[in-house]
Amino acid sequence: MRISLAIFIILLGISLLTYRNGLRGEFMHEDIAYLLSSSFRVPVNAMNDAFLPRADDNFYRPLTRIYDSWTYQRFGENMLPHRLINIICLTLTGVLVFLLVKNITSHTGTSLLASILFCVHPINSTPVLYVAMPVMPYATLFLLSMLCYTDFFERRQRWDLLLLSGLCFALSFLVHEIILCLPVYVFLYAWQLRGSGWRTAVLHTIPYLNQAHRWNPDSSAVHHNAAMSYFALGNAHRAEELLLRAQKFDPESTTVRDSLKKVRRYLESYE
Numbered sequence: 132m133r134i135s136l137a138i139f140i141i142l143l144g145i146s147l148l149t150y151r152n153g154l155r156g157e158f159m160h161e162d163i164a165y166l167l168s169s170s171f172r173v174p175v176n177a178m179n180d181a182f183l184p185r186a187d188d189n190f191y192r193p194l195t196r197i198y199d200s201w202t203y204q205r206f207g208e209n210m211l212p213h214r215l216i217n218i219i220c221l222t223l224t225g226v227l228v229f230l231l232v233k234n235i236t237s238h239t240g241t242s243l244l245a246s247i248l249f250c251v252h253p254i255n256s257t258p259v260l261y262v263a264m265p266v267m268p269y270a271t272l273f274l275l276s277m278l279c280y281t282d283f284f285e286r287r288q289r290w291d292l293l294l295l296s297g298l299c300f301a302l303s304f305l306v307h308e309i310i311l312c313l314p315v316y317v318f319l320y321a322w323q324l325r326g327s328g329w330r331t332a333v334l335h336t337i338p339y340l341n342q343a344h345r346w347n348p349d350s351s352a353v354h355h356n357a358a359m360s361y362f363a364l365g366n367a368h369r370a371e372e373l374l375l376r377a378q379k380f381d382p383e384s385t386t387v388r389d390s391l392k393k394v395r396r397y398l399e400s401y402e
Contacts, residue, residue, distance in 0.1 A: 134239075135226055138246065142225040146218050146250045146259075153260045154214050162262045194305040202262075210262075217259045220271065225250045227274040234281040235324060272303040273310055280317055280335075293338075301342055314339040354380065355387050362394055370394050 206212040229246035233239060249255070258270075279296035283289060303310035314336045322332035358373035374391040381387060 135230070138229050138243065139222055139226050141243075142229075142246060142250050143219070143222045145247060146222050146225070149251050150214070150218060150256070150259050153256070154211055156210065156260070158208070158210060159261050191308075192306055194302070195307065213262045214259060221250060221255060221259055224271045224274060227271060227278055231274055231278050231281060234278065235320075272299050272306060273313060276300045276303065276310075276313060277316055277320075281320065297338060297342065300339055304342075311343050314343065355384075355390060358394075359390060362390075362397075367394050367398050371398065 202213060202216065225246040228249045229242045232245045233242035236242065276296045276299035279292045279299060283292040283296070300310060300313060303313075317339055318332045318336045321327045321335045322329050327335075354373045354377035358370040358377065361367075361373065362370035371391065371394050374387055374394060377387045378384070378391065
């Protein structure tokens with residue numbers, strides 16, 4: 132814990148020095164359109180809508196949408212806090228890089244050098260200086276999932292670490308779809324770096340592939356869960372609308388059909 136805190140302080144200082152000239156700069160050219168977009172101005176309390184697929188959005192990233200909303204509601208168009216938060220996220224991701232490399236190499240110096248190079252690499256000027264590209268949250272979840280997986284080997288194969296890795300993997304889908312490439316890293320780590328044999332590596336990769344295969348934001352379950360949340364809050368009309376959408380995705384679902392009957396009975400009783 133002390134080592135991680137020391138690494139965080141070192142990386143934070145290096146990152147602030149590296150990106151200090153951009154802290155108070157103007158918005159980047161894509162930020163203006165992003166700040167004015169409807170998805171950025173979603174109220175923080177609209178949690179149910181944030182988790183629904185949107186017709187005007189090509190990507191399903193509800194946690195990113197909530198993060199955008201929170202930062203905009205707190206800081207508006209003041210550039211400094213947006214970029215400071217990006218630098219803190221970059222630093223936390225750098226700490227995870229340090230821990231991950233240390234798990235693989237067991238060498239503190241190499242791990243520190245890798246984390247420093249990560250933080251100062253020119254490619255990271257984009258997620259730091261752009262409000263429109265807050266990529267560090269999904270990078271953090273990606274690395275955290277991989278870190279838990281490598282810890283599984285280093286800590287006498289504690290299965291709770293595998294469960295935590297799977298949870299981080301699942302949450303990452305709500306931030307960015309790039310997490311789909313994680314099973315490749317899991318396979319290569321188990322096969323090449325741990326020497327587990329390709330059969331064992333495949334077995335370790337299957338749960339991640341299964342989660343990736345099941346991932347479908349445009350699903351009946353997503354709309355059904357949101358509908359029942361609205362129904363519990365007393366908004367039966369919104370619940371009925373969402374259940375009708377859910378029925379389009381899965382017309383044969385008895386769960387959706389029963390929920391729709393329940394909501395309509397409720398509405399009829401108050402008409």
